[in-house]
Amino acid sequence: MMENDIKKWTGFDLFNQVPINIAIIDRTYRIVDANIRFIEAFGSWKGKKCYQVYKNLKSTCRKCQAAKTFADGQIRFSLEKVRDQKGNPRYLRVRIVPYRDESGNITHIIEMSTDVTDRERALEQYQTIFDNVPCYITVIDKDFKIVTANKYFWDTFGKDTGIYCFESYKKGKDICEKCPASLVFKDGKVHHSLQEGYDKKGDKVVYMVTASPHSKEGGRVHYVVEMAVNITKAFLLEKKLKETREFQEVIIQNAIDGIIASNEAGLINLYNPSAKKILKYPVNKILEKKRGEEIYPKEFLTALDADLSPMVLKEGKLKNYEGNDIPVVFSGTKLKKHSQVIGTVLFFQDLSKIKQLESEILEAERLAAVGQTVAGLSHGIKNILMGLEGGIYVVNSGIRRNDNTLVKQGWTMLQSNIEKVSTFVKEFLSFAKGTVPKVEWIDPVAIANEVVELYKDTITQSGVLFIPKIQKNIPRALMDPQAIHTCICNLISNAIDACLMSDNKPSTIMFILFEKNDIICYEVKDNGCGMDYEVKNKIFTSFFTTKGSGQGTGLGLLMTRKIVQEHGGKIFFQSSPGKGSVFRLEFPRGRLPIPKAQDES
Amino acid sequence: MRKILIIDDEPDVAFYLKILLEDNGYFALMAHDAENGFRKAQQELPGLICLDIMMPKKSGITLYRELKKDRKLRKIPVVIISGVESAYSFTGTQFRRLIPDRDIPEPLAFFEKPVNAQSLLEFVTKIFGPPAREPQ
Numbered sequence: 238m239m240e241n242d243i244k245k246w247t248g249f250d251l252f253n254q255v256p257i258n259i260a261i262i263d264r265t266y267r268i269v270d271a272n273i274r275f276i277e278a279f280g281s282w283k284g285k286k287c288y289q290v291y292k293n294l295k296s297t298c299r300k301c302q303a304a305k306t307f308a309d310g311q312i313r314f315s316l317e318k319v320r321d322q323k324g325n326p327r328y329l330r331v332r333i334v335p336y337r338d339e340s341g342n343i344t345h346i347i348e349m350s351t352d353v354t355d356r357e358r359a360l361e362q363y364q365t366i367f368d369n370v371p372c373y374i375t376v377i378d379k380d381f382k383i384v385t386a387n388k389y390f391w392d393t394f395g396k397d398t399g400i401y402c403f404e405s406y407k408k409g410k411d412i413c414e415k416c417p418a419s420l421v422f423k424d425g426k427v428h429h430s431l432q433e434g435y436d437k438k439g440d441k442v443v444y445m446v447t448a449s450p451h452s453k454e455g456g457r458v459h460y461v462v463e464m465a466v467n468i469t470k471a472f473l474l475e476k477k478l479k480e481t482r483e484f485q486e487v488i489i490q491n492a493i494d495g496i497i498a499s500n501e502a503g504l505i506n507l508y509n510p511s512a513k514k515i516l517k518y519p520v521n522k523i524l525e526k527k528r529g530e531e532i533y534p535k536e537f538l539t540a541l542d543a544d545l546s547p548m549v550l551k552e553g554k555l556k557n558y559e560g561n562d563i564p565v566v567f568s569g570t571k572l573k574k575h576s577q578v579i580g581t582v583l584f585f586q587d588l589s590k591i592k593q594l595e596s597e598i599l600e601a602e603r604l605a606a607v608g609q610t611v612a613g614l615s616h617g618i619k620n621i622l623m624g625l626e627g628g629i630y631v632v633n634s635g636i637r638r639n640d641n642t643l644v645k646q647g648w649t650m651l652q653s654n655i656e657k658v659s660t661f662v663k664e665f666l667s668f669a670k671g672t673v674p675k676v677e678w679i680d681p682v683a684i685a686n687e688v689v690e691l692y693k694d695t696i697t698q699s700g701v702l703f704i705p706k707i708q709k710n711i712p713r714a715l716m717d718p719q720a721i722h723t724c725i726c727n728l729i730s731n732a733i734d735a736c737l738m739s740d741n742k743p744s745t746i747m748f749i750l751f752e753k754n755d756i757i758c759y760e761v762k763d764n765g766c767g768m769d770y771e772v773k774n775k776i777f778t779s780f781f782t783t784k785g786s787g788q789g790t791g792l793g794l795l796m797t798r799k800i801v802q803e804h805g806g807k808i809f810f811q812s813s814p815g816k817g818s819v820f821r822l823e824f825p826r827g828r829l830p831i832p833k834a835q836d837e838s
Numbered sequence: 839m840r841k842i843l844i845i846d847d848e849p850d851v852a853f854y855l856k857i858l859l860e861d862n863g864y865f866a867l868m869a870h871d872a873e874n875g876f877r878k879a880q881q882e883l884p885g886l887i888c889l890d891i892m893m894p895k896k897s898g899i900t901l902y903r904e905l906k907k908d909r910k911l912r913k914i915p916v917v918i919i920s921g922v923e924s925a926y927s928f929t930g931t932q933f934r935r936l937i938p939d940r941d942i943p944e945p946l947a948f949f950e951k952p953v954n955a956q957s958l959l960e961f962v963t964k965i966f967g968p969p970a971r972e973p974q
Contacts, residue, residue: 619951624850628854630955646853
């Protein structure tokens with residue numbers, strides 16, 4: 238029996254013990270014998286065709302290797318995908334050997350197969366990982382030619398951009414300046430470096446490369462594996478962040494405003510040079526050492542407690558390193574991330590210089606007023622001199638004419654002009670002294686009402702209509718009550734005179750008090766005689782009076798302006814001849830004088 | 839007519855000038871503001887007007903303009919008598935700045951207060967000719 242001969246040839250034990258599946262197949266593809274390994278893998282074979290057992294097919298396989306060996310007698314190797322007895326796919330590495338009978342005809346083939354499923358699967362997985370791992374993998378030879386690369390690499394850099402790594406990665410024409418691969422070829426160690434290249438569209442790609450030796454033989458590296466991680470987005474983001482941060486840093490460091498910020502724990506973690514200039518704290522005495530509340534103005538702390546931040550352009554005081562109070566204007570707010578408080582920030586400007594400047598300006602304005610007064614003085618003295626000369630002349634003329642009345646008139650002229658001299662001198666001296674206003678917290682409304690009470694009868698008796706319009710509930714302000722009273726009286730008294738000089742009927746004087754935008758305004762408006770150009774130009778010159786002798790010293794408006802200026806205010810007027818005048822005194826609260834410390838209580 | 843109108847809001851000044859001129863043979867009238875001055879000029883048609891600048895309601899400059907625009911009054915010579923610093927303020931370019939109208943001539947003369955009586959009388963004599971009678 239042929240079968241017996243074959244068994245004899247293989248030896249029964251060997252046949253069953255070799256770690257491969259062996260099946261013997263005849264020309265009709267019927268399995269005539271198989272070893273135990275085969276049965277273990279594929280189950281019973283008796284009476285079955287090979288394609289039935291291997292692949293559960295009804296006819297021969299499409300690329301049947303056995304058929305070829307039956308035809309040409311060649312030994313064949315192949316990788317076959319089959320199904321085990323549970324129906325699971327398996328990979329077999331198959332070797333097909335022909336069996337010839339004595340006359341040399343191929344009557345059977347012997348199929349010897351090994352299960353390589355695990356290895357194949359691993360290979361498949363490696364390929365998948367290799368292609369899809371989110372980094373570029375290239376294998377580079379000593380000439381910097383890309384031997385192999387993963388799909389991700391080709392997808393990004395393009396397959397037809399060149400055969401050299403520098404062509405692909407950087408679209409360059411020669412080896413890169415800082416080439417990590419060449420370092421690996423030199424010393425056989427792993428090298429890292431940050432590189433910038435261009436993708437197939439020409440857009441910049443930033444990547445972190447790890448170059449490692451692949452196969453070393455006799456201490457020489459033949460290939461380098463480069464693994465590169467694309468960090469373009471992170472890199473650009475980081476760059477942008479860095480730029481933004483630097484930009485902000487520049488702004489903070491160069492801001493005119495002092496800036497202090499404290500962190501969630503309340504410790505100061507930002508203190509810019511302007512803040513240092515104002516507060517004089519050495520950086521190491523304040524940063525992470527002081528708490529915000531130790532520095533912040535109390536108004537800001539109150540607002541923070543009451544959750545009233547942000548505060549914008551408020552005035553307050555900061556204590557500097559030397560313990561002195563610095564007046565500041567500040568804005569500040571809680572810093573929030575979503576609704577969580579992560580700190581506070583305060584912006585502030587030193588007001589002491591501004592305050593000083595303001596008082597300097599006021600002083601300059603006062604001096605200018607004094608200067609104008611001196612100029613005006615000569616004008617006043619000229620009139621007095623002429624009055625005196627006139628008095629002497631009239632007395633002499635009366636004596637010559639033997640006219641007693643004329644002599645008396647002359648004496649009266651002399652007396653009134655001498656009186657004028659003494660009045661002028663007194664008033665001028667008090668004016669020139671530049672008294673400091675005695676400010677206290679007063680009710681601007683109360684002053685207005687006092688003036689109304691004082692004048693309402695006089696005005697009505699003069700046949701003039703008096704219309705006071707006093708806004709109520711104006712907060713108290715720091716003013717010199719007597720001085721302000723004098724100012725308003727001057728304006729109203731001028732208005733009465735203007736009305737008396739005019740034929741406009743009904744003559745009206747309006748007296749208005751209001752506050753708008755933190756400016757307290759007193760306004761006196763009349764429809765009296767008004768002023769023409771020359772009079773308007775001279776109204777603030779001392780001793781200029783249009784009221785004739787005996788009425789007014791000519792210092793009224795000058796005095797009013799002086800008081801208003803000393804309160805940091807301004808005087809405005811409009812006038813048209815025959816139609817009337819408006820005088821307005823404006824007192825911005827921010828410019829009102831601050832009382833001396835002992836007055837404050 | 840040796841008639842002179844003095845317009846000055848300072849009664850002492852006006853009175854002094856009135857007596858001074860009267861003593862020298864002139865007939866002097868007074869007005870203490872511009873409006874009265876204009877009315878008296880129309881009524882009396884004086885031979886000369888002495889005009890102050892700084893006056894209530896209407897200044898001497900405005901009155902001067904009005905006088906020089908009035909057909910009847912424009913020929914009356916006007917002399918400015920003022921305490922304002924110097925004659926310079928009312929002559930040449932300064933005057934033209936106040937009164938740009940070229941048809942209005944500059945005032946004949948300017949006397950600064952306190953007035954030199956001798957110069958004023960000499961000027962008045964030039965306008966009216968020598969006095970008819972000796973001063974008292």
